Amino acid sequence: MQRIGVFVCWCGSNIAGTVDVKKVAQTLGREPGVVFSADYQYMCSQSGQDLIKDSIKQYKLTGAVICSCSPRMHENTFRKAAAAAGLNPYMVEIANIREQVSWIHKDMAAGTEKAIILGRAAIAKVHLNAPLIAGESPVTKRALVIGGGIAGIQTALDIADAGFPVDIVEKSPTIGGKMAQLDKTFPTLDCAACILTPKMVEAAQHENVRILAYSEVAEVKGFVGNFTVKIRRKARYVKEDVCTGCGLCTEKCPQKKAPDEFNLGLSNRRAIYIPFAQAVPKVATIDPDYCMMLKTGKCGVCSKVCGVKAIDYTQKDEFIEENYGAIVAATGFEPIGLDKFDEFAYSLSPDVVTSLEYERLMNAAGPTGGTLLRPSDLKHPHTIVFVQCVGSRCDEKSEKGVPYCSKVCCMYTAKHAMLTREKYPDTEVYVFYIDVRTPGKNFDEFYRRAVEQYDVHYIKGMVGKVVPENGKLKVQASDLLENRQLHIDADMVVLAAAIEPDKSARPLATMLTASMDTNDFFTEAHPKLRPVESPTAGVFLAGMCQGPKDIPETVSQASACAAKVIGLLNKDRLVGNPCVAHSDELMCNGCSQCANVCPYGAITYADKEFRMPDRTTAVRRVAQVNPAVCQGCGACTVTCPSGAMDLFGFSNNQIMAEVDAICK
Amino acid sequence: MQVRNEPWKPLIVAFCCNWCSYAGADLAGTNRLNYPADVKIIRVPCSCRVNPLFILRAFQRGADGVIVCGCHPGDCHYTSGNYYARRRMTLLFSMLDYLGIEKGRTRVEWVSAAEGQKFAETMNSFVETIVSLGENKRLEDLRCKTE
Amino acid sequence: MEQQNMREEILFTANADPKKCMKCGKCSGACPNYDKMEYHPHQFVSMVQEGNVEPLLESESLYLCLTCMVCVERCPRNVQPARFIEAVRLAKIRQQGENRLKPQDVPELIDEDTPQQLLVSAFRKYTK
Numbered sequence: 006m007q008r009i010g011v012f013v014c015w016c017g018s019n020i021a022g023t024v025d026v027k028k029v030a031q032t033l034g035r036e037p038g039v040v041f042s043a044d045y046q047y048m049c050s051q052s053g054q055d056l057i058k059d060s061i062k063q064y065k066l067t068g069a070v071i072c073s074c075s076p077r078m079h080e081n082t083f084r085k086a087a088a089a090a091g092l093n094p095y096m097v098e099i100a101n102i103r104e105q106v107s108w109i110h111k112d113m114a115a116g117t118e119k120a121i122i123l124g125r126a127a128i129a130k131v132h133l134n135a136p137l138i139a140g141e142s143p144v145t146k147r148a149l150v151i152g153g154g155i156a157g158i159q160t161a162l163d164i165a166d167a168g169f170p171v172d173i174v175e176k177s178p179t180i181g182g183k184m185a186q187l188d189k190t191f192p193t194l195d196c197a198a199c200i201l202t203p204k205m206v207e208a209a210q211h212e213n214v215r216i217l218a219y220s221e222v223a224e225v226k227g228f229v230g231n232f233t234v235k236i237r238r239k240a241r242y243v244k245e246d247v248c249t250g251c252g253l254c255t256e257k258c259p260q261k262k263a264p265d266e267f268n269l270g271l272s273n274r275r276a277i278y279i280p281f282a283q284a285v286p287k288v289a290t291i292d293p294d295y296c297m298m299l300k301t302g303k304c305g306v307c308s309k310v311c312g313v314k315a316i317d318y319t320q321k322d323e324f325i326e327e328n329y330g331a332i333v334a335a336t337g338f339e340p341i342g343l344d345k346f347d348e349f350a351y352s353l354s355p356d357v358v359t360s361l362e363y364e365r366l367m368n369a370a371g372p373t374g375g376t377l378l379r380p381s382d383l384k385h386p387h388t389i390v391f392v393q394c395v396g397s398r399c400d401e402k403s404e405k406g407v408p409y410c411s412k413v414c415c416m417y418t419a420k421h422a423m424l425t426r427e428k429y430p431d432t433e434v435y436v437f438y439i440d441v442r443t444p445g446k447n448f449d450e451f452y453r454r455a456v457e458q459y460d461v462h463y464i465k466g467m468v469g470k471v472v473p474e475n476g477k478l479k480v481q482a483s484d485l486l487e488n489r490q491l492h493i494d495a496d497m498v499v500l501a502a503a504i505e506p507d508k509s510a511r512p513l514a515t516m517l518t519a520s521m522d523t524n525d526f527f528t529e530a531h532p533k534l535r536p537v538e539s540p541t542a543g544v545f546l547a548g549m550c551q552g553p554k555d556i557p558e559t560v561s562q563a564s565a566c567a568a569k570v571i572g573l574l575n576k577d578r579l580v581g582n583p584c585v586a587h588s589d590e591l592m593c594n595g596c597s598q599c600a601n602v603c604p605y606g607a608i609t610y611a612d613k614e615f616r617m618p619d620r621t622t623a624v625r626r627v628a629q630v631n632p633a634v635c636q637g638c639g640a641c642t643v644t645c646p647s648g649a650m651d652l653f654g655f656s657n658n659q660i661m662a663e664v665d666a667i668c669k
Numbered sequence: 670m671q672v673r674n675e676p677w678k679p680l681i682v683a684f685c686c687n688w689c690s691y692a693g694a695d696l697a698g699t700n701r702l703n704y705p706a707d708v709k710i711i712r713v714p715c716s717c718r719v720n721p722l723f724i725l726r727a728f729q730r731g732a733d734g735v736i737v738c739g740c741h742p743g744d745c746h747y748t749s750g751n752y753y754a755r756r757r758m759t760l761l762f763s764m765l766d767y768l769g770i771e772k773g774r775t776r777v778e779w780v781s782a783a784e785g786q787k788f789a790e791t792m793n794s795f796v797e798t799i800v801s802l803g804e805n806k807r808l809e810d811l812r813c814k815t816e
Numbered sequence: 817m818e819q820q821n822m823r824e825e826i827l828f829t830a831n832a833d834p835k836k837c838m839k840c841g842k843c844s845g846a847c848p849n850y851d852k853m854e855y856h857p858h859q860f861v862s863m864v865q866e867g868n869v870e871p872l873l874e875s876e877s878l879y880l881c882l883t884c885m886v887c888v889e890r891c892p893r894n895v896q897p898a899r900f901i902e903a904v905r906l907a908k909i910r911q912q913g914e915n916r917l918k919p920q921d922v923p924e925l926i927d928e929d930t931p932q933q934l935l936v937s938a939f940r941k942y943t944k
Contacts, residue, residue: 104698400894439840469846483845638747639718668730
């Protein structure tokens with residue numbers, strides 16, 4: 006018989022406000038096996054924990070039930086307290102009477118009754134608990150960063166500086182990401198390339214960083230500390246280690262009609278290309294969709310002009326396999342497609358551009374060489390209308406756009422407006438806004454400068470219609486504060502398209518078994534307290550893939566993420582989760598059903614000798630679980646036809662006892 | 670089994686996977702969303718840990734409804750656990766139907782850690798269904814009756 | 817109090833939620849008959865939400881809405897402003913107990929090109 010202590014937490018008034026904690030403690034104190042029960046204001050506080058520790062020692066408790074907040078919150082706290090008092094931490098069970106009772110139910114009587122029932126269930130479970138000892142596993146001291154934008158680069162550099170080798174996997178031919186495409190960055194207006202490219206070079210030259218550009222993650226196996234990742238190195242048709250990046254081939258290539266992704270299709274490039282001058286690695290890549298040699302077998306110009314013979318038309322995709330201790334997802338974002346926003350005439354006129362396209366049009370390395378020319382006739386635009394919140398903050402039922410605020414648009418639109426007025430003071434600039442959201446250091450001052458110094462017309466209201474007519478864009482919008490409808494003949498319209506997570510994030514999340522929210526952003530382990538970790542152990546998050554954020558925030562998150570990774574890689578061994586499956590060899594009949602459902606391959610079979618009742622020995626095939634690999638999902642326990650498989654911490658009997666206690 | 674004097678209240682057992690639905694239930698609490706106190710949650714590591722026996726036992730002991738909540742398909746923390754749960758439960762529910770347990774008394778729902786609202790809504794609608802179906806007597810273990 | 821009841825009635829008829837509005841004004845930005853109207857689609861939504869329905873009931877704007885539904889289509893929050901205008905109009909017709917369009921007025925309004933369908937829809941729109 007266990008000697009159980011029951012500890013009921015008030016959580017200030019959070020629990021005590023709607024649950025009669027005294028009554029809960031008294032009633033549960035009368036349950037069989039309970040030798041001590043108490044209530045206390047804050048069980049998680051130091052004095053609350055001391056109460057638990059002292060009671061464990063004084064009453065020689067063999068189990069403890071804490072009626073408090075969610076086990077996802079404080080299970081570890083109480084387990085540590087129990088361990089400090091010499092009780093096995095897995096002899097502690099939590100009855101969640103805050104998230105599941107006091108915060109949900111307003112009625113004191115019903116709440117108290119439910120709290121008692123949940124307490125009883127926990128007591129019933131503790132009766133069947135057994136002390137568990139966690140196993141240990143080694144840590145591979147190498148990290149993988151998926152995505153080579155500013156988030157990935159910063160994370161990789163910080164990890165590498167701490168002395169651990171890092172691989173960056175980037176799907177495009179160069180690292181740099183979206184930041185490389187930007188012109189200036191708010192609120193200081195320093196040029197993006199000037200601050201990003203030194204970091205790219207630093208990553209390329211760092212002895213601990215290996216850049217796997219033009220590559221994708223194909224398969225992820227393993228668990229925290231011991232991931233095995235298969236990486237597809239896409240065929241560049243150029244030998245990466247031979248190419249010097251001289252760029253001669255990209256000048257001689259006769260195919261000039263390939264759209265330039267780096268300029269978002271605003272200009273064309275050759276079939277063999279280097280995305281931009283500061284690309285890292287600076288290696289040419291052949292676009293197989295446009296290369297005549299690869300498509301028809303006739304051409305081969307690049308091969309002829311290449312002085313170092315780096316071109317290899319026969320290259321195939323290659324797979325490499327590598328072990329990692331930690332994985333960082335830094336997959337970034339894309340602007341949403343605007344096909345559902347026909348009212349802005351994006352598909353009808355080339356002069357209606359997204360903000361990222363405008364960024365390229367302003368950029369000295371962009372398609373217009375930094376002179377602002379509108380795409381249709383390459384003339385200077387004199388009236389520019391900026392529209393904010395295009396696709397952001399949409400209702401889920403409206404079936405277009407995204408429900409969240411994209412966060413960066415207010416600031417970059419202010420930047421665009423300001424830069425435009427600065428360079429071309431003869432341009433009239435209108436910004437249509439719903440709200441101007443500029444929280445951040447020097448952000449609101451920046452926006453006010455756009456209004457006060459640069460005379461940008463900020464108008465509260467939304468554009469309802471854009472019609473291309475005689476080389477102009479007829480913009481119809483509302484001015485809510487003046488209570489009138491505006492009609493503006495604009496030369497260009499710039500849409501602050503909402504941002505969404507990169508398309509590659511969803512399949513990656515499935516491979517990593519990391520959870521995502523309904524918008525395909527990676528979910529963090531805790532929204533406030535563990536913002537850079539995924540709920541999946543060993544997977545960390547940096548940058549836009551976790552939620553909209555600007556460059557300063559991305560960089561801080563990347564460094565925070567690196568700190569977490571370093572903390573993990575610094576450990577020699579990881580203490581595992583002891584709540585793993587185990588098989589009763591006497592009951593197992595070796596049918597292999599459990600191995601079939603195990604997602605981790607943790608189950609193997611061995612032939613074992615058994616003494617039979619008649620004193621003969623028989624050799625039987627039985628299942629054995631590798632506790633370092635098992636993650637404790639329990640799929641095998643339900644599959645097992647003979648009931649030999651069971652799960653520590655969530656055994657059949659324990660859950661059955663909980664069901665019984667609840668249904669009493 | 671004690672004699673009930675008070676009006677009948679449904680008894681509902683919810684199995685919630687630790688990673689998504691249990692967190693979703695926590696979020697419902699954090700957001701102070703209401704659902705009836707008749708729902709009692711049992712934490713399991715994954716929806717695939719829910720043995721059909723648990724559900725039968727709950728009905729046997731007088732539960733009026735059982736709901737199994739897991740991660741959305743493709744989001745399982747253990748990659749594929751919720752797919753196993755889905756197949757097992759489909760099979761079990763059709764057998765329960767054969768035993769005379771109405772289809773509405775059992776349910777499988779996918780609730781993610783971000784869907785506190787959905788959790789509360791699901792529980793409200795499930796309790797509503799159970800109330801409309803009334804008390805479950807079909808699988809009660811008569812040996813437990815004292816009167 | 818009277819206004820409050822009227823608001824409830826309008827909300828019931830409209831079967832839409834004005835609280836979802838984030839005051840972006842896209843409905844009024846898109847409205848093709850904006851200049852003729854005294855109160856504009858976004859004002860219908862916010863005035864019904866605030867319970868300030870009396871001026872709406874007295875306004876000609878009710879009948880100037882073309883029911884083209886562009887505000888419903890454009891609204892990012894799925895507020896459906898046209899439903900509020902429709903609901904206020906219905907409330908007005910019911911409140912007056914008389915129709916805006918009387919049968920004896922019709923012959924004057926007709927010319928040869930008036931499609932039959934327009935008359936039918938006008939009756940549907942302007943009468944109880």
